Amino acid sequence: MKPTIVRTIERPDGKDVAVLGDLGVATVHEAQGRRGLMKPYLRPVFAAAKTAGPAVTVLCHPGDNLMIHAAVELCRPGDVMVVAVVAESTDGMFGELLATSLRAHGVVGMVIDAGSRDIAKLTEMNFPVWSRAVSAQGTVKETAGSVNVDVVCAGAIVHPGDVIVGDLDGVVVVPRVRAVEVAKLGIERRAKEEKTRQRLSSGELGLDFYGLRAKLAALGVEYVS
Numbered sequence: 001m002k003p004t005i006v007r008t009i010e011r012p013d014g015k016d017v018a019v020l021g022d023l024g025v026a027t028v029h030e031a032q033g034r035r036g037l038m039k040p041y042l043r044p045v046f047a048a049a050k051t052a053g054p055a056v057t058v059l060c061h062p063g064d065n066l067m068i069h070a071a072v073e074l075c076r077p078g079d080v081m082v083v084a085v086v087a088e089s090t091d092g093m094f095g096e097l098l099a100t101s102l103r104a105h106g107v108v109g110m111v112i113d114a115g116s117r118d119i120a121k122l123t124e125m126n127f128p129v130w131s132r133a134v135s136a137q138g139t140v141k142e143t144a145g146s147v148n149v150d151v152v153c154a155g156a157i158v159h160p161g162d163v164i165v166g167d168l169d170g171v172v173v174v175p176r177v178r179a180v181e182v183a184k185l186g187i188e189r190r191a192k193e194e195k196t197r198q199r200l201s202s203g204e205l206g207l208d209f210y211g212l213r214a215k216l217a218a219l220g221v222e223y224v225s
Contacts, residue, residue: 005074009148021165023165025167025169027189031186032178038171042171045131049129049130050166050168051167055081055161056107056147060084064142067146068083069141080109084152092136093112093116094112112131115137158173
């Protein structure tokens with residue numbers, strides 16, 4: 001693919017993004033049929049990291065963060081930058097200085113399928129980052145890539161403008177065209193989970209209200225004393 005920078009993308013309604021962010025990764029993942037979850041090696045650089053926003057996508061070469069710099073001017077307040085690489089990399093392609101630049105343009109998070117660095121400073125800044133690795137290995141700015149094209153990041157397809165939700169459980173992608181639907185499904189699931197929580201806290205067994213005793217019997221499980 002020829003290196004390309006797409007200037008304009010469609011973004012979802014901010015209200016739906018806020019709902020998805022409040023629901024959190026686990027609930028959103030379940031609500032959309034257990035789809036869109038990035039691989040679990042992608043971890044937040046500090047425990048309190050949490051974000052939700054439309055994706056500005058970046059495709060880079062390993063050890064080269066040129067296109068991250070190119071993408072900054074296309075970001076709007078509330079966006080989350082998603083960086084994929086054309087081959088596996090753990091080099092520290094993102095750190096405090098780029099975070100400072102992103103924050104100045106209103107970006108609320110970074111997801112990068114490579115390494116991050118300056119973790120203490122990122123934590124102090126409270127700038128949420130999910131990365132494949134932590135590495136002080138430096139990078140160059142030499143190779144052309146693309147911005148705002150479809151990418152695969154940590155095993156998940158991300159289209160520009162898709163909703164990215166990140167927290168301690170990981171990162172999940174919600175297609176932009178499904179944001180309204182998944183937000184509604186997530187609210188319904190949260191209400192259902194609250195009822196389940198109340199029943200469990202009262203001492204009721206999941207074996208009973210999930211109907212699992214019949215399943216155990218069907219599977220040939222025998223109780224012995």
